[in-house]
Amino acid sequence: MDAQALYHKIRTEEKREDKPFDYVEFNKRDSHIVMNIVYQTNAYISSDDHHTYRHDTDPEILNEETYDQLKSLLIERGIRFIERVDEFI
DSSP states (O other), X not given: OOHHHHHHHHHHXXXXXXXXXXXXXXXXXXXXXXXXXXXOTTTTOOSSSTTOSOXXXXXXXXXXXHHHHHHHHHHHHTOOEEEXXXXXX
16 A cells, blocks of 8 residues: 555544544554554543444554655644554574
8 A cells, every 4th residue: 555545544434433543552563553543542532332333453463664754744734643663682
């Protein structure tokens, strides 16, 4: 998936009413980059209707070029994201 398609996917998730979008998380390890969309914790769980909310989106595997392009789009549009770098000793 290219950066524009991923950006549109994120925008779609932002507009959901059943689960509030929180931020995008990038996990970097060596040359691997995994993108996750993170939702506000427990904001969509109610005691009356706890079986009906949809699951989170699947992680996306990105290459460096797509990651850099998507990151620029997110910065430009003011969408919150965090970057985590996993380093193992």
